[in-house]
Amino acid sequence: MNEEVNPLPSLEQDQTSEQTIEEIVASLGDTVGQPRVDDPKMSVSNVDVFYGKKQAIFGVDLDIANNEVVSMIGPSGCGKSTLLRCLNRMNDTIPICRVSGELTLDGEDIYSKDTDPVLLRARVGMVFQKPNPFPKSIYENVAYGPRLHGLNRNKADLDDIVVNSLKKAGIYNEVKNRLDESGTSLSGGQQQRLCIARTIACSPEVILMDEPCSALDPIATAKIEELIDELRENYAIAIVTHSMQQAARVSQRTAYFHLGKLVEVGDTDTIFTNPRHELTENYITGRFG
Amino acid sequence: MNAQEELNTTEVVRGSLKRRYAREKRFRLFGLAAITASLTFLAVLLITITARGLPAFKQTFIQLEVTLDSKTLGVGENPDTNELRRANYNGAIKKSLTTLFPDVKKRKDKKALYKLVSKGGQYDLQKRVMADPSLVGETLKVWLPVGDDTNSYIQGNIDSSLPEKKRRFKDNQILWVDQLTEDKQIQRRFNSTFFERGDSREPEMAGIxxxxxxxxxxxxxxxxxxxxxxxxxxxxxxxxxxxxxxxxxxxxxxxxxxxxxxxxxxxxxxxxxxxxxxxxxxxxxxxxxxxxxxxxxxxxxxxxxxxxxxxxxxxxxxxxxxxxxxxxxxxxxxxxxxxxxxxxxxxxxxxxxxxxxxxxxxxxxxxxxxxxxxxxxxxxxxxxxxxxxxxxxxxxxxxxxxxxxxxxxxxxxxxxxxxxxxxxxxxxxx
Amino acid sequence: MLLLIIFVLTSVAYVVGRSRAATLRKNGEQLHSLPRYYGYMTAICTAVPALLLLALWSASEPTFLKHSTVKTLPAEVQSLPQGQLDLVLNDIKNIATGGITQTADDPVREASANHYNDRKNTSQLLKSFFVLVASVLGALYGLRKIGVQTRARIFVERAMMTVLIACSCIAIFTTVGIVLSVLFESLRFFNKVPFTEFAFGLHWSPQTSIRADQVGSSGSFGAVPIFAGTLLISAIAMLVAVPFGLMSAIYLAEYASSNVRAWAKPLLEILAGIPTVVYGFFAALTVAPLVRDIFEGVGFEDVASESALAAGLVMGIMIIPFVSSLSDDVITAVPQAMRDGSLGLGATKSETIKRVVIPAALPGIVGAILLAVSRAIGETMIVVMAAGLAANLTINPLEAVTTVTVQIVTLLTGDQAFDSPKTLVAFALGLMLFVTTLILNVIALVVVRKYREQYE
The missing domain is CATH 1.10.3720.10 (MetI-like)
Structure with a gap:
């Protein structure tokens, strides 16, 4: 499981002085930079997240726009994955997790009673840290979502969706002759692209990626990054990453988190060349993280 | 194309949601039902066994006035252990029963009367006399275990409204037992026999x-x-x-x-x-x-x-x-x-x-x-x-x-x- | 008595050995090990050879005595067949120990008994003597070895290791013992009744042996109805156990809160801890009449009071916790990432379970079910008490059928000559039972092990 699902132990490690987390967070001051965009696809406003009694996210504001990649960076346990998992309510599966504040998709509150998590997750897809293809054939992996939601009218439709999704994920040429083989027989990078294809097949509007390359080698990583750039044409994308280079390469905007607080957000170029907050600068220059 | 597809997805998914949630609910119920059924069975098993077994921890005793004269017992004046072991305690019990109900004359009725007391009663008597040989010649009041059928009757397991032929416990036996109960000569006590004896062919004398x-x-x-x-x-x-x-x-x-x-x-x-x-x-x-x-x-x-x-x-x-x-x-x-x-x-x-x-x-x-x-x-x-x-x-x-x-x-x-x-x-x- | 003496000698050897080593040490000798170990070493030298000798002697004594006694008997008795000779010998032994005999006083037997007693006493005496000598010699050897050159700790540890290895081989011996005992007797059975008749015959009535000289043709040993009955009851049991067990496991692993899980799981496991004889009693006394009443109530005729259905139902309930706890293990072993992947695509929980978790856990679940089947086939008490003895070849669950285990129990309880095919066939059935469950177990264990490796 993702190490950042429960960020509390690392929060405690970071807490070197006598201060409580709340005091440290308060000392960080307001978010530097502009978290809002003109035409947001998803919007996060003043969101707090608690695991039981401990708070993991403190009053975060952030927008995600269409045709844009937003990257979320920060040291381990800074809450970036937690926030990402709130965006399609994956945190619902953790019983002790509580979310307050407003998160919207196309202006609709995704935590309201009327919003259905199943429908939300069909519209907001997610790619996980470790490639997790189902132990089924490649075809079945991609066809899984459309079948669930009944997106195809007939078998030919489904074939179309599978082939298109595999093409969009840039893996079609590698697997077109072995669609019947198990998804787990592919290499790590291929598996991750298969998972992306699986997500695309549900025709989502937003794609969330949780450190999608952390388990891959550099060549596979390069391919995925290329793919992310292409996908930007059709989807709004949010990506959590540990690698600053990756954030710089694939994203248009970058958000820096520290101890559950959004410290600085802005154009990727600006953040990396001219960080305004001291912590951001320290992190980017590699003093910690 | 993209916009249209998006609309499509949302609509399609929304349309099927109700059905999918119904299925989800049903599946969950199945799971719950499976567990409940298994646990219910466990409860039924334990309750049935306890309900059947509890009466066995109590035993019915009958109070008799037994005269241990050496003639009935068939022993000499100063009997040794061996003689005492072989003495006819059963005869003494039978005699005390007939004195209790002197009207019983027919052979068949007498047999039924003797059945009130367990065959194991004589061993209890034997044990007492062997522990204290001076009891020979005395008359003493003893509590003896009743026979299996009598026990069933006292526990209410025999329906006296059935025609006599269909039950093991006969009318005259019921009469006797009812009278004994009235005279407070029948008692239910903790069944120590069950823990103090080995196996036996007589249920009332069998122990573990x-x-x-x-x-x-x-x-x-x-x-x-x-x-x-x-x-x-x-x-x-x-x-x-x-x-x-x-x-x-x-x-x-x-x-x-x-x-x-x-x-x-x-x-x-x-x-x-x-x-x-x-x-x-x-x-x-x-x-x-x-x-x-x-x-x-x-x-x-x-x-x-x-x-x-x-x-x-x-x-x-x-x-x-x-x-x-x-x-x-x-x-x-x-x-x-x-x-x-x-x-x-x-x-x-x-x-x-x-x-x-x-x-x-x-x-x-x-x-x-x-x-x-x-x-x-x-x-x-x-x-x-x-x-x-x-x-x-x-x-x-x-x-x-x-x-x-x-x-x-x-x-x-x-x-x-x-x-x-x-x-x-x-x-x-x- | 002898054992007690050996024990005392051993203790003495330990004390002497230890104090001797301690003295050496005090005198400045560089001993390899602590004095304690020299004590242990001496003790081992004292006890082991003596005990070995004792065991060997005791094991061979009866055979030796028997031969010697048989020689004293008249020739015509000696030429009696084995079974009757054994009876005579038993009698002699009874006379010798002063017990009750079946035959009236017989001078020949009395003499033999005296001879037997004589020999026995001599043997006892010799045995005690030699064992004591062995033990004393061992002790002396051990004491002599105490010195600088001897590494007592290594010696003791070697001895310990030997014991450990010997113990771990008992499992192998058990299996070999099972195989040999059932195989040997089965072969004797197949000598008398052809294997084909046993495996394909449709008629089973082992009780009809009439005359001893009719060995091969006595009764008929077609085991097909028995196998069919076993399968029928096991199938009914699995029809109950698999759905209930699997759904319970799914509910516990995926839906139940940790609170519910904490009390529901142990409660389910109580079902597995109840002795099978209790289930048998319950099946025979409560479930079977209930089944008959219900089915006769809805218009079926001729519902047997020992119906396969009643036995199968109760057996199924007994197996529920078995299926559920094994499936629970394999379901929780499916990585959370699988569930996340499916939920992240917008699947509901039940869709995730049905389409991802169960297929992923399938090999493990199949293994669990195979183990449960092997359990159902080998289950004895429920069927002995609630299923019938009549070997009907039927698939009607309302009729009475019999099973392999029921037949083994009926054929082997009570007294009978050990050589009759009627007794031996029980071992042939036991062989079938052992082989079937062995195959099921091995497949299941391999499948489950492979499955675990996949996710570790």
Whole structure:
């Protein structure tokens, strides 16, 4: 499981002085930079997240726009994955997790009673840290979502969706002759692209990626990054990453988190060349993280 | 195209949501129903058995005024022990019954009257007189156990509204008993017979002492044999064994033995211990041997798990100060793993205590009245006693069977509770 | 008595050995091990050879005595067949121990009994003597070895290791013992009754042996109805156990809160801890009449009071916790990432379970079910008490059928000559039972092990 699902132990490690987390967070001051965009696809406003009694996210504001990649960076346990998992309510599966504040998709509150998590997750897809293809054939992996939601009218439709999704994920040429083989027989990078294809097949509007390359080698990583750039044409994308280079390469905007607080957000170029907050600068220059 | 597709997805998904949630709910209900059904069955089983078994812990006694004159007893003036043992106590009881109901004259009626008192009543009387020979010639008031049918009637298990021919308890018997009840000469008391006697053909005289002792002797043998061997095996496999084909074979063997039907162990016992080594049939020692072979895998598997959970740092630390490998295991690892091993052993013993089938094979199924005192005495065990009683037609034995089951379950509950307690108490996080 | 003496000698040897080593040490000798170990070493030298000798002697004594006694009997008795000779010998033994005999006083037997007693006493005496000598010699040897050159700890540890290895081989011996005992007797059976008749014959009535000289043709041993009955009851049991067990496991692993899990799981496991004889009693007394009443109530005729259905139902309930706890293990072993992947695509929980978790756990579940089947086939008490004895070849669950285990129990309880095919066939059935469950177990264990490795 993702190490950042429960960020509390690392929060405690970071807490070197006598201060409580709340005091440290308060000392960080307001978010530097502009978290809002003109035409947001998803919007996060003043969101707090608690695991039981401990708070993991403190009053975060952030927008995600269409045709844009937003990257979320920060040291381990800074809450970036937690926030990402709130965006399609994956945190619902953790019983002790509580979310307050407003998160919207196309202006609709995704935590309201009327919003259905199943429908939300069909519209907001997610790619996980470790490639997790189902132990089924490649075809079945991609066809899984459309079948669930009944997106195809007939078998030919489904074939179309599978082939298109595999093409969009840039893996079609590698697997077109072995669609019947198990998804787990592919290499790590291929598996991750298969998972992306699986997500695309549900025709989502937003794609969330949780450190999608952390388990891959550099060549596979390069391919995925290329793919992310292409996908930007059709989807709004949010990506959590540990690698600053990756954030710089694939994203248009970058958000820096520290101890559950959004410290600085802005154009990727600006953040990396001219960080305004001291912590951001320290992190980017590699003093910690 | 993209915009259209988006709309499409949302619409399509929304359309099917209701159906999908209904299915989700149904599936969840199935799961809940499955668990509830299983647990309900458990409750029904326990309640039925308790309801049937509880009456057996009480026994009905009848008060009689018995005259122990030497003529009725058929003994001389100063009888010796042997004479006293053979004396006709039954006659004395019969006589006291006829004095109680002097109107009963016909042979058939007399027979029915005598049936009110259990055949075991004479043994109670015998015991008293032999303990105190001066009672001969006296008249004393004694409480004697009633017969099976009378007992059933008192418990309300015989429907007196049925036509007389259809019930075992006749009209005149009902009359007598009702009168006795009115005179306060019938009493229900705690059934100590059940715990103080061995098997018997008369339900009211049958007890579980014999089988309980048989079970204890058998379990003792099982424990003495299986515990050391299992611990030694676990230590060898977990701490010393090289990884090769031979140890692999041993492992597969142990896992497989754990799943071999218990009756096959009975066949082994019959063919090897009884026919080949000529050990006595029906003896606790053979039962113990068979059961220890059967419980070995259980104990070995849990002992290995316990040894495995001792962290390597402890071994390294002891090896580091110059202890030999064997010393490390016996001085450090084994004591730390002991609670886990004991838990596994108790569970294995509980299994052995409830086991029946292999013991049938080695002849522990005979009708044995005496309480076994040594490992080679013929004996039976509690579960086998239950099996034997379950086959008998008398109403009284249904109760006795249920009561014996309750005793067996009580033992099992105590053992398992001990295992749980041990596990909780010594649970350690490294 | 002898054992007690050996024990005392051993203790003495330990004390002497230890003090001797301690003295050497005090005198400045550089001993390899602690004095304690020299004590242990001496003790081992004292006890082991003596005990070995004792065991060997005791094992061979009866055979030796028997031969010697048979020689004293008249020739015509000696030429009696084995079974009757054994009876005579038993009698003699009874006379010798002063027990009750079946035959009236017989001078020949009395004489033999006297001879038997004589020999026995001599043997006892010799045995005690030699064992004691062995033990004393061992002790002396051990004491002499105490010295600088001897590495007592290594010696003791070697001995311990030997014990450990010997213990771990008992599992192998058990299996070998089972195989040999059932195989040997089965072969004797197949000598008398051809295997083909046993395996394909449709008629089973082992009780009809009439005359001893009719060995091969006595009764008929077609085991097909028995196998069919076993399968029928096991199938009914699995029809109950698999759905209930699997759904319980799914509910506990995926839906239940940790609170519910904490009490529901142990409660379910109680079902597995109840002795089978209790289930048998319950099946025979409560469930079977209930089944008959219900089915006769809805218009079926001729519902047997020992119907396969009643036995199968109760057996199924007994197996529920078995299926559920094994399936629970394999279901929780499916990585959370699988569930996340499916939920992240917008699947509901039940869709995730049905389409991802169960297929992923399938090999493990199949293994669990195979183990449960092996358990159902080998289960004895429930069927002995609640299923019938009549070997009907039927698939109607309302009729009475019989099973392999029931037949083994009926054929082997009670007294009978050990050589008759009627007894031996029980071992042939036991062989079938052992082989079937062995195959099921091995497949299941391999499948489950492979499955675990996949996710570790």
């Amino acid at each position: 002492k014999g089988s309980l002792f048989g079970s204890m002797l058998t379990l003792m043998v099982t424990l003495l044999l299986s515990f050391p061997v299992a611990v030694a095996t676990a230590i060898y496999l977990e701490e010393f064994a090289p990884k090769n084909r031979w140890t692999d074979l041993i492992e597969v063997n142990i896992n497989n033995l754990a799943a071999v039907p218990s009756i096959v162990f009975g066949l082994l016992g019959l063919a090897i211990f009884i026919n080949f080594f000529n050990l006595p049939r029906s003896a606790p020692i053979v039962g113990g041997l068979v059961l220890s072979l059967m419980t070995l895998p259980t104990i070995i598997i849990s002992a290995r798990a316990a040894l495995k959970s001792v962290p390597p740092s402890i071994r390294d630390a002891a090896l580091g100060v110059g202890a030999s490998k064997l010393q490390v295991v016996f001085h450090h690892v084994l004591p730390l793993a002991m609670p886990g091993i004991l838990t596994g052993t108790i569970i294995g013993m509980a299994q052995a205590l409830g086991e029946t089938a292999p013991l049938l094979m080695i002849g522990m199924v005979a009708f044995i009245v005496d309480v076994p005192t040594s490992l080679t005495d013929p004996a039976t065990v509690l579960p086998v006693q239950i099996y034997q009683w379950a086959d008998l037609p008398e109403k009284g034995f249904v109760e006795k069977t249920s009561a014996a089951i309750m005793v067996l379950l009580a033992f099992l509950i105590v053992m398992n509770a001990a295992a749980v307690y041990l596990r909780r108490k010594f649970e350690r996080k490294w």
